[in-house]
Amino acid sequence: MSDRVPVLNAPAPELLARLTEIVGRANAIVDPDTQATYLREWRERYVGRTPIVLRPQSTDEVASILALANAARVGVVPQGGNTGLVGGQIPSGSGREIVLSLTRLNRIRGVDKPTSSMTVEAGVTLATARAAAEANGRLFPLSLPSEGTCSIGGNLATNAGGIGVLAHGNARQLTLGIEAVLADGRIWNGLKALRKDNTGYDLRDLLIGSEGTLGIITAATLKLVPRPREVATAFVALPSLDAVLSLFELASDRGGASLTAFEFLSQRSLAFVIRHVAGARLPFDGENPWYVLLDISGHADNGGAPSIAEAILASAVDSGIAKDAIVAQSLSQSAKLWHLRESASEAQKFEGGSIKHDVSVPVGSIPEFIARADALIETLCPGARPVAFGHFGDGNVHYNISQPPGMDRAQFLAKWEEVSDAVHALVAGMDGSISAEHGIGQMKRTSLCRAKSAVELDMMRAIKTALDPNGILNPGKLL
Amino acid sequence: MSDRVPVLNAPAPELLARLTEIVGRANAIVDPDTQATYLREWRERYVGRTPIVLRPQSTDEVASILALANAARVGVVPQGGNTGLVGGQIPSGSGREIVLSLTRLNRIRGVDKPTSSMTVEAGVTLATARAAAEANGRLFPLSLPSEGTCSIGGNLATNAGGIGVLAHGNARQLTLGIEAVLADGRIWNGLKALRKDNTGYDLRDLLIGSEGTLGIITAATLKLVPRPREVATAFVALPSLDAVLSLFELASDRGGASLTAFEFLSQRSLAFVIRHVAGARLPFDGENPWYVLLDISGHADNGGAPSIAEAILASAVDSGIAKDAIVAQSLSQSAKLWHLRESASEAQKFEGGSIKHDVSVPVGSIPEFIARADALIETLCPGARPVAFGHFGDGNVHYNISQPPGMDRAQFLAKWEEVSDAVHALVAGMDGSISAEHGIGQMKRTSLCRAKSAVELDMMRAIKTALDPNGILNPGKLL
Numbered sequence: 001m002s003d004r005v006p007v008l009n010a011p012a013p014e015l016l017a018r019l020t021e022i023v024g025r026a027n028a029i030v031d032p033d034t035q036a037t038y039l040r041e042w043r044e045r046y047v048g049r050t051p052i053v054l055r056p057q058s059t060d061e062v063a064s065i066l067a068l069a070n071a072a073r074v075g076v077v078p079q080g081g082n083t084g085l086v087g088g089q090i091p092s093g094s095g096r097e098i099v100l101s102l103t104r105l106n107r108i109r110g111v112d113k114p115t116s117s118m119t120v121e122a123g124v125t126l127a128t129a130r131a132a133a134e135a136n137g138r139l140f141p142l143s144l145p146s147e148g149t150c151s152i153g154g155n156l157a158t159n160a161g162g163i164g165v166l167a168h169g170n171a172r173q174l175t176l177g178i179e180a181v182l183a184d185g186r187i188w189n190g191l192k193a194l195r196k197d198n199t200g201y202d203l204r205d206l207l208i209g210s211e212g213t214l215g216i217i218t219a220a221t222l223k224l225v226p227r228p229r230e231v232a233t234a235f236v237a238l239p240s241l242d243a244v245l246s247l248f249e250l251a252s253d254r255g256g257a258s259l260t261a262f263e264f265l266s267q268r269s270l271a272f273v274i275r276h277v278a279g280a281r282l283p284f285d286g287e288n289p290w291y292v293l294l295d296i297s298g299h300a301d302n303g304g305a306p307s308i309a310e311a312i313l314a315s316a317v318d319s320g321i322a323k324d325a326i327v328a329q330s331l332s333q334s335a336k337l338w339h340l341r342e343s344a345s346e347a348q349k350f351e352g353g354s355i356k357h358d359v360s361v362p363v364g365s366i367p368e369f370i371a372r373a374d375a376l377i378e379t380l381c382p383g384a385r386p387v388a389f390g391h392f393g394d395g396n397v398h399y400n401i402s403q404p405p406g407m408d409r410a411q412f413l414a415k416w417e418e419v420s421d422a423v424h425a426l427v428a429g430m431d432g433s434i435s436a437e438h439g440i441g442q443m444k445r446t447s448l449c450r451a452k453s454a455v456e457l458d459m460m461r462a463i464k465t466a467l468d469p470n471g472i473l474n475p476g477k478l479l
Numbered sequence: 480m481s482d483r484v485p486v487l488n489a490p491a492p493e494l495l496a497r498l499t500e501i502v503g504r505a506n507a508i509v510d511p512d513t514q515a516t517y518l519r520e521w522r523e524r525y526v527g528r529t530p531i532v533l534r535p536q537s538t539d540e541v542a543s544i545l546a547l548a549n550a551a552r553v554g555v556v557p558q559g560g561n562t563g564l565v566g567g568q569i570p571s572g573s574g575r576e577i578v579l580s581l582t583r584l585n586r587i588r589g590v591d592k593p594t595s596s597m598t599v600e601a602g603v604t605l606a607t608a609r610a611a612a613e614a615n616g617r618l619f620p621l622s623l624p625s626e627g628t629c630s631i632g633g634n635l636a637t638n639a640g641g642i643g644v645l646a647h648g649n650a651r652q653l654t655l656g657i658e659a660v661l662a663d664g665r666i667w668n669g670l671k672a673l674r675k676d677n678t679g680y681d682l683r684d685l686l687i688g689s690e691g692t693l694g695i696i697t698a699a700t701l702k703l704v705p706r707p708r709e710v711a712t713a714f715v716a717l718p719s720l721d722a723v724l725s726l727f728e729l730a731s732d733r734g735g736a737s738l739t740a741f742e743f744l745s746q747r748s749l750a751f752v753i754r755h756v757a758g759a760r761l762p763f764d765g766e767n768p769w770y771v772l773l774d775i776s777g778h779a780d781n782g783g784a785p786s787i788a789e790a791i792l793a794s795a796v797d798s799g800i801a802k803d804a805i806v807a808q809s810l811s812q813s814a815k816l817w818h819l820r821e822s823a824s825e826a827q828k829f830e831g832g833s834i835k836h837d838v839s840v841p842v843g844s845i846p847e848f849i850a851r852a853d854a855l856i857e858t859l860c861p862g863a864r865p866v867a868f869g870h871f872g873d874g875n876v877h878y879n880i881s882q883p884p885g886m887d888r889a890q891f892l893a894k895w896e897e898v899s900d901a902v903h904a905l906v907a908g909m910d911g912s913i914s915a916e917h918g919i920g921q922m923k924r925t926s927l928c929r930a931k932s933a934v935e936l937d938m939m940r941a942i943k944t945a946l947d948p949n950g951i952l953n954p955g956k957l958l
Binding site: 114455463 | 645840874910
């Protein structure tokens with residue numbers, strides 16, 4: 001297995017001219033001001049440079065661009081809605097890499113109702129894809145806060161997660177087939193709408209989550225599911241993380257497949273929301289260490305879902321697992337409860353600097369992980385305030401740390417590496433993942449090398465070299 | 480991307496001696512009579528030869544064997560319970576390949592109830608794995624007729640399907656992590672019990688379904704699900720395949736995630752069962768072109784499941800979709816109905832020679848596929864009797880053809896290639912799969928080359944070369 005790092009070139013003027021011909025002058029952006037939105041992500045953590053941003057409108061145009069770039073050994077950075085959180089979509093500062101924006105590949109190629117699938121291009125936004133499913137009486141269950149901007153291509157390239165994972169899996173589990181352009185410009189048409197296909201290696205799932213380093217996904221056939229007829233949302237207060245785990249086991253046992261969301265928030269996380277988000281308020285009195293938001297979905301409009309939710313809550317309160325609990329009595333009350341959870345990340349902004357982690361551990365290990373991480377933080381930065389929330393049922397904790405009150409923001413953020421390394425080491429020691437849903441991108445490349453075994457890194461590098469021998473696809477990302 | 484075919488050696492006597500030392504003389508089988516059960520599969524379609532059958536008892540022993548075989552460039556054929564249907568587990572007739580039986584890797588390493596997962600070794604039978612889950616109040620939903628013999632390693636190597644796929648996916652979707660030995664003998668420990676992990680390429684899913692050609696799976700962490708508290712089984716008679724499709728849409732809409740099985744049988748398929756299987760009888764009078772068996776599962780023991788089933792059937796009968804329908808009134812009646820479906824394959828044996836296909840198409844295309852395939856068969860072999868049944872909800876049709884009554888069996892079976900090529904060409908033309916769940920093995924290698932694009936075959940070969948440069952892993956299989 002090889003470990004060579006290919007040398008990439010800066011694009012020559014002749015190459016830039018030929019690339020411009022492929023997409024037309026209007027879609028070959030060289031003006032720095034117009035380029036700017038493609039070169040920085042919204043948190044402004046990563047800023048890059050490029051000689052040209054190309055905006056192809058078809059798979060064939062993508063193929064022509066890659067064929068030329070590969071022949072010239074020029075790096076190509078694919079980009080969707082530019083909502084990624086780890087810098088995977090931003091070119092390096094070298095100014096030698098081409099940015100390939102896929103937002104103009106935005107057609108819905110078709111919805112196949114009997115097969116419960118639809119085929120969309122990479123640049124279709126998640127919101128548009130979800131609306132197309134809904135217009136056909138189906139649900140596309142991938143659900144992310146950035147759905148209005150993020151695109152299906154980016155969702156698949158990063159194997160996006162979100163709040164629908166517990167019931168329906170992440171982007172990989174929601175994809176039946178993909179179309180992709182390989183490094184050498186050849187098009188692989190893997191757009192199958194099959195639920196079962198055991199004919200060779202799982203190339204689809206290999207490309208999904210590869211962050212554009214093995215091929216550029218240009219279209220996908222997505223799996224649709226029936227829309228639930230009723231959803232019961234419950235909000236529960238709990239005395240401890242062990243109680244949260246007990247509630248999860250109880251809800252899984254009683255709810256089975258009807259348990260479609262199980263999210264959690266720490267008291268501090270919720271307090272920040274109440275403090276900073278207009279209109280946010282606790283649905284009951286008192287302060288409790290932990291809160292859970294859960295959904296029970298039903299496929300008949302007969303009150304079955306609320307009655308399962310009520311039975312779970314009654315049992316949890318009776319047995320002392322839960323301190324307090326309510327089931328939303330209306331859609332608007334349900335939306336307000338979800339808003340508490342969805343505001344957790346944003347509310348933190350008002351509490352100064354924050355060091356963020358998107359990690360996962362086996363679900364049963366969450367209580368131990370958070371206890372040990374909290375102790376670690378107190379040692380590394382006394383007074384810093386852990387703010388834990390996330391997708392409990394997926395084992396996925398957004399373990400963020402707000403700065404100690406009064407501390408200098410920059411001074412706190414300077415500890416990012418040290419704090420992250422410690423948290424990631426803890427996670428790795430507990431058989432967890434240092435990136436549950438956001439991916440590796442630029443941000444976690446160094447951590448990845450520490451967290452993975454040499455064997456696994458070697459397998460990944462061998463596959464990268466096999467499929468992209470010149471290393472032109474999203475250089476400097478992931479591996 | 481490379482396409483060279485590596486040259487393999489016959490194992491020298493010194494190598495055989497060193498391999499014998501690793502596993503001990505009792506587990507290095509050279510006696511032809513004792514070897515026999517490892518060298519033929521139960522349908523006797525594939526028979527091979529080997530100088531030695533090795534029965535390691537640990538991952539380390541597997542690693543030592545592969546390191547030696549790789550250095551000597553000797554082919555290794557991994558084998559689990561030897562229940563495969565496409566000859567993937569049988570060595571070639573060359574007598575140069577070593578057989579590596581994994582049945583002694585049969586420990587259950589642990590069950591993690593809070594995380595709802597368990598870690599088992601490759602040689603654990605599916606029945607044992609299912610029993611371990613049940614003993615912990617959980618369900619491992621992979622379900623195959625061969626569960627008493629087939630092993631988890633083989634299930635994963637072939638990405639096994641079966642009757643639980645509609646609700647829970649196939650083996651790949653049920654696996655959280657794997658441990659595997661690579662061609663060069665290095666051990667990759669990917670045994671994670673995580674629901675979310677976006678740290679690099681999806682090596683797990685790449686090895687699953689690779690039929691032992693990219694690595695040998697030695698253990699797996701499997702996903703467990705809550706056991707349903709009640710299951711309503713319904714049997715439905717329908718006038719046409721379009722009606723079967725309508726019923727599937729109706730049951731999906733009404734049942735949602737509670738629809739856990741949707742199987743179908745043609746009239747002829749069921750007639751063979753009634754004729755040849757002791758005690759089998761139709762649950763209602765009259766003859767109908769198609770029959771469906773469906774399960775609605777509930778996670779509360781409150782009659783919810785039967786009431787959903789009854790509502791679906793009532794609606795289907797009222798709207799003319801179904802001709803007749805019953806919901807089983809007892810566990811024993813449900814078992815009898817399932818026995819009708821499960822006997823479909825066996826009953827065919829009594830009707831002479833049979834040419835079998837395990838194909839899938841998009842669910843909505845099943846009616847068109849069967850109509851076109853039936854017409855094709857009548858042209859190719861007038862009087863031959865198509866016997867279609869299978870996992871309708873997965874788009875998976877076991878499209879078998881019984882010989883014309885009175886025709887010479889061998890003469891009919893001599894048409895296998897011609898008939899299969901035609902059926903597979905039809906499937907490929909309808910964006911289907913020539914192997915929905917059985918895999919490629921030896922049987923479908925030629926068909927695979929015709930069904931896949933050059934780009935896809937090239938990607939697969941590049942990955943094979945990257946991970947197994949000497950080509951020692953299960954040579955002559957899949958690719």
